[in-house]
Amino acid sequence: MSLDVLFNQFMSGIARGALLFLVASGLSLTFGVLRVLNFSHGSLYMLGAFLCYSIWAHLLLPALGFYLATILSALIMGAAGLLIELFLLRRLYNRGWPEQLLATYALILIITDLVKWRWGGEFLSIPRPKPFTGAIFLFDFPFPAYNLFVIGLGAALAVFLWWLVYRTRLGDIIRAAAHDREMVSALGIPIPWLFTWIFVLGSVIAGLSGAVAAPFGSVALGMDIEIIVECFAVVVIGGMGSLPGTLLGAFVVGQVYSFGIMYKPELALAFIFMVMAIVLIIRPWGIFGRPER
Amino acid sequence: MQAGWLKQAWWLILAAVVGILAPHIISEFYLMILGEALIMSIFALAFNLLFGYMGQLSFGQAAFYGLGGYTVAMLLTKLQFNFWLSLVAGILVAGIVGLIVGYFCVKLRGIYFAILTLAFGQLLFVIIYKWHDFTGGDDGIQGVFPPEALKAPISYYYFILIVFAASVYLLWKVVNSPFGYVLKAMRENPERTEFLGINIARYQLMAFVMAAALSGLAGALWAPFYRSVAPFHLMWVKSGEPVMATILGGSTTFFGPVVGTFLMTFLHAYVLGFTYFWPVIMGSFILVVIFLLPGGILGFAQEKLRERSFKAMTPEGRDQDAP
């Protein structure tokens, strides 16, 4: 197989990985701090995509419409996350994690019907925004400009989260809280509010990634279930709650899938879960994760 | 002593009587729902052996349920195998795969256990789904008929009822045996149990295999009941059903999963009769139970009863209770 073909397949995997990272980073972040596995993260992503479509269709601004819609839907999803945290999760922190898990599972069901009711289950599409409509040539082979945009956004989000977690005071608290909750609250830092804002941030990321996914593919009912299991694979392989882990997990899943499609298309999907199971068997807490005490 | 036992178990007898008389009272459609609820109750009880008694949440239990169904379906349709032996084979296959999967899973705790079971469940789902030539892929397998004697809905219902009663009896014996006490002790305090020289992993593995085999039995019962199986039966969404049923009914009580399953199954059948907005109703129902009835319906009721009888023993309580 010639080198340029391999390179192209590699780049396809990178694009897939970038989109997965966008979604999974929010999931990983909330898990790292709140220790809540948010099943409904995929539903917030789907809601973000549908919202982005509706706002875009309403604005009718050819050049800026999509970007504005993306920002707005991310913010709206942040507000939704605020409500979910305040009225739902906050009341469940003193209960077992299975109940928290089930509560977020209930949200999947509710949001599915919300979308069904509001958008009627139609599949929708947003054209790719300017200036990312065409292709860019890499080694004489076209590469969709929008994929580059997604990769760039994924990288930007990674840098932002890295800065937030490792270079700010909030980040110190986040990392400390992931280690030892009691210790942080003993220092006088209000844990509940930390949780709220982290969950809001996670929801903003979900909304943002949903909006970005809208011009990438199509917006349709069922995209929530589709993405969430793959996101689990990403965060589990990399290590739940670990930012570099999520980055690595997204890269691995993207590449395994991309080259799986090339050589053994019928098994590509199984490969992902095999990798996931192998990692879990050898290092249950993931490549970059820490064992739970 | 004997009378005391009767007092405790009057509702069991009542349930048995209702179960036996049901086909003569309710219509065929509701009889079928009842049969479905009984099968799913076995599934939920198997799940709760791990969750309620061992303290581990499995999110991949549907894989064993589906494997049981697939084994029966393939033996019956491809090899025209004996029905009873197929059922046994379904239990065995689920149990053996449970042994392999469980070997890796029982080393983990809490959410990591849940996720590893989810990963294995999805892996098995993808294998069944993608292995088109062997399993029929997405179409599943149709035409899975029970033997002539069990073809009529009433006879198959009685068959389910007997298997259900036997499973309940077996599980009841298990959780009230020394083995069951060790499981509970491990849930409460794993370090101390280990200290007592008990090999936690081996006990948990035994429980895991038991739950897998019982889930396989439920799937094996379902396939001839509705004449088909599909890969969906192994998917994580299906694994969520016993989780929901158990937490709704109450995981700390033996019959909680049964109560939860019955509520879910009948409510689902009823709601789909007039709207397709079932998920939002189910979702709200879950939230209501989680917030208003902590511990699940049966768990909450038991808690309240215990509080009341406790109050009745104290002087103020007795005063209140006096006419």
Next chain:
Amino acid sequence: MKRRVSKGGLALFALASVLVAFAQPGLLSAQDTIKLGAIWGFAGPCHMLSESAVKGIKIAVEEINAGGGVLGKKLELIVRDTEMKVDVGAREVKDLILREKVNFLEGPCSSGVALALQVIHSEYKVLRITTMANTEAQVVDKFSPYVVQIVPNTYMEAIAATRYLHKRYPKAKKFCTIAPDYEFGRREEAAFAEEIKRLVPEAEIVYEAWPKPGEKDFTSFITAIMAKKPDAVHSSLFGGDLVAFTKQAAPYGFFEKIPFMALYDLPVLLALGADAPDGVMGFGRGCFFMDPNPKMMEFAEKYRQLHGVYPDSWAVQGYDGVCLLKAAIEKAKSTSTEEVIKAMEGLSLDSLRGKFSIRALDHMGTVPCYQGVIAKDPKYPFKIWKDISRIPGEEVIRSEEGVREVWKKTGVVR
């Protein structure tokens, strides 16, 4: 002690009331309506298709009832949801048969669910008209006398599409396929492989891609296909998946380099808008623009006034299904299932998609298959097709000998 009794009494009362609520309704006197059970999937990718189908069915039912019904009886429509799950579908079809006591069934959406339902309603001897789920297994491999199919089956649809593809690109020899990995996709591609080798003996399929249904990222599939440098690509992607594929393939210059054919019907063209690639081949089952005969256009106008959109093929076929039922009942002069089935066999219907008839052997309708090339049309704000070809079902249906051959293998006796 007293409390215990009252608790027991309460439980007894609750149980009794439940039993009363679910008790046998008792046999009603002879029905004065004909009950049609519509069983569709209102979840995921099926939701939108099912909504359309029910809209089409409702129009037909209302028209028939306004005209005095069938044999003087009104049609009554009961809709149920399978949630796209086989177990829910199996239960709901039993609900329709046992509790609602429907006379006939129409649906469902997905082929896998259809096969699971087929076993059950055949056992209860209730006739189902299938107008969307189109796996050939319903009428051939797993034939049941209680099924009538009036959507081009996977075999007919793929054979017809392959002939169109071959006519436009007669020199193509090296092919790739990409299809959703389930019953429908697998059967379409198997029929494509069969037909293209008949048309071009040296034809070769160099790569088969099987994305899972619901896949939204096709980038890796696209680069893998382009790496094989095929002469043409046949696909049975549809719906939201095809929208995603089209948008992701376009920047690679995919559609300029490689002739491509897929299920570009109205909803896909609507969703894609200006992104729909001109000159790409589509196949379909009869959206309004594929067969603009007067009857179809009258229906399209009515539909548009009611729902604000043009009817897609799901609505058209749903409508045709009810009309077929009416014709058969009137021919049989009875609503008894067996007699309606007998009347169906060989029945010819003047439908929205022109004339077709039901083959007696396997109950497959000789419905037409449509192909065309995506193009702008000043009459509509969205893209439609040009160079439309309508291949009558008779030309592409599996021959009777062919059907019998399959039956020999699968053990169907008829």
